[in-house]
Amino acid sequence: MHPALSDHARPKRAVFFISDSTGITAETLGNALLANFPGFRFERHTIPFIDTAEAATAVVQTITAADAAGLAPIVFSTMKNAAVGRVLDTAPAPRIDLLGGHLTELEQTLGTTASEQLGQFHTVGDTEAYFARMRAVEYAIEHDDGQSSRALEFADVIIIAPSRCGKTPTTMYLALQYGLLVANYPLTDEDFPTDGLPRLVAPYADRCYGLTTTPLRLSQVRHERRPDSRYASLAQCTLELRRAEELYRRTRVPFLNSSTKSVEEMSAIILQTLKLRA
Amino acid sequence: MHPALSDHARPKRAVFFISDSTGITAETLGNALLANFPGFRFERHTIPFIDTAEAATAVVQTITAADAAGLAPIVFSTMKNAAVGRVLDTAPAPRIDLLGGHLTELEQTLGTTASEQLGQFHTVGDTEAYFARMRAVEYAIEHDDGQSSRALEFADVIIIAPSRCGKTPTTMYLALQYGLLVANYPLTDEDFPTDGLPRLVAPYADRCYGLTTTPLRLSQVRHERRPDSRYASLAQCTLELRRAEELYRRTRVPFLNSSTKSVEEMSAIILQTLKLRA
Numbered sequence: 134m135h136p137a138l139s140d141h142a143r144p145k146r147a148v149f150f151i152s153d154s155t156g157i158t159a160e161t162l163g164n165a166l167l168a169n170f171p172g173f174r175f176e177r178h179t180i181p182f183i184d185t186a187e188a189a190t191a192v193v194q195t196i197t198a199a200d201a202a203g204l205a206p207i208v209f210s211t212m213k214n215a216a217v218g219r220v221l222d223t224a225p226a227p228r229i230d231l232l233g234g235h236l237t238e239l240e241q242t243l244g245t246t247a248s249e250q251l252g253q254f255h256t257v258g259d260t261e262a263y264f265a266r267m268r269a270v271e272y273a274i275e276h277d278d279g280q281s282s283r284a285l286e287f288a289d290v291i292i293i294a295p296s297r298c299g300k301t302p303t304t305m306y307l308a309l310q311y312g313l314l315v316a317n318y319p320l321t322d323e324d325f326p327t328d329g330l331p332r333l334v335a336p337y338a339d340r341c342y343g344l345t346t347t348p349l350r351l352s353q354v355r356h357e358r359r360p361d362s363r364y365a366s367l368a369q370c371t372l373e374l375r376r377a378e379e380l381y382r383r384t385r386v387p388f389l390n391s392s393t394k395s396v397e398e399m400s401a402i403i404l405q406t407l408k409l410r411a
Numbered sequence: 412m413h414p415a416l417s418d419h420a421r422p423k424r425a426v427f428f429i430s431d432s433t434g435i436t437a438e439t440l441g442n443a444l445l446a447n448f449p450g451f452r453f454e455r456h457t458i459p460f461i462d463t464a465e466a467a468t469a470v471v472q473t474i475t476a477a478d479a480a481g482l483a484p485i486v487f488s489t490m491k492n493a494a495v496g497r498v499l500d501t502a503p504a505p506r507i508d509l510l511g512g513h514l515t516e517l518e519q520t521l522g523t524t525a526s527e528q529l530g531q532f533h534t535v536g537d538t539e540a541y542f543a544r545m546r547a548v549e550y551a552i553e554h555d556d557g558q559s560s561r562a563l564e565f566a567d568v569i570i571i572a573p574s575r576c577g578k579t580p581t582t583m584y585l586a587l588q589y590g591l592l593v594a595n596y597p598l599t600d601e602d603f604p605t606d607g608l609p610r611l612v613a614p615y616a617d618r619c620y621g622l623t624t625t626p627l628r629l630s631q632v633r634h635e636r637r638p639d640s641r642y643a644s645l646a647q648c649t650l651e652l653r654r655a656e657e658l659y660r661r662t663r664v665p666f667l668n669s670s671t672k673s674v675e676e677m678s679a680i681i682l683q684t685l686k687l688r689a
Contacts, residue, residue: 155679161436166517169525179688181679207520227520235507239444242485242505247447270580274552302548305583401433401459410457
């Protein structure tokens, strides 16, 4: 496919992410695979909770309609029940089974048969894990932007950075995905006359993690919030980031540049650096 | 494996989730597969950001050490670069390649070769998507627990429920995973003398979604926050949930029971019901 081809000339195909659960994994892995084919345009549909043959039959009709419309459908599926998966194979579309084949591989490796009843993507009804997550999200809200010092000694991570470097989304992701207690603290002009970390977080230096970004990007993000302010000016952003990075280095706080990273990547790096992986 | 076998008698195997990116997908899919084998004990390790042959060689040593310790390792991998993946095959462990085989299937389906450069799990540096996520998380924090009515007309979803039914984690998940603007509003005793929805959210009834749970579980969660209070008593929880469910039915607000569902499942159901899927 020639990259200069206009968007409308590129073939458009219908893609179905079909799951007996939420569809999140089918979507994530399917999209990662599709990203390798930039020459195509895809029309994506996620269809979750397909856990009976009847539900699968209805999906087959949807896929058939897409085929009739000339969209040459492709199916990605994560179905734990092989019989339900096989219903999808009656649709006029190749199916990429993201789960079934690997289950067979794992059966061979472990020398035993999979127990159909127990395959759950997410631990449903696991009360302890649910409580941990709820507590973590509430802790993150309470400790967003240095709002509270209550129970700060229990923080697993304290993210520090100048305003608008990406502290909040990363905090929430760590709380939700890993159930960690995460606080974040904004570095302001007041934090810079001194040599050390801000007074509030200084006792927990070993749990601090810094963020930085590029001045241009920071200025862009700050203009969104306060257009044409000193706060958003390139000069001010350059100064704050330079001071923050100097502070991280001086206090030996590990840090990363958020400008080229997704929230998932930043979270994974923080976990790894602070050795918070199980 | 006999289920009555004591935990210590069950074989323990080392499982490695290895990725050139965050490892989240390898972990999620790998754990979904392992959940089908309840007769085994697994010692899980996630090793992200393995994107060079050198890094993979170091991982092979870690796997070899686990093998020497008698833990009969298993590897799950999501590597976009096949050559890096092949380095892992020199380890004394079967590798379940969650990506490579499917890439070949997709190449056959599309009749073209994958472009190695472009396979990214998460859209790195996608400024617009990043802004949307940041705005969504900030909106969710601002609108948690009915704290603000500012810009409530822009909410994609308003989750309503009595205190401690799981509004906050679900709100955050929808904001982070899908970039949706989500508010949540607590139903209190004051909301029940009237027939309709609370005044603040009534104009947006079509975007409201209700949560309920079981009285026993609600009482358990509330005891965590305020032990032995009227608020946490089974009688009070039963009453509040009955009133909330009556309100949802009367006002035709769709609702679900959070007691047996994960945050991911609730989010997927809400998306589907309110037709918020792309």
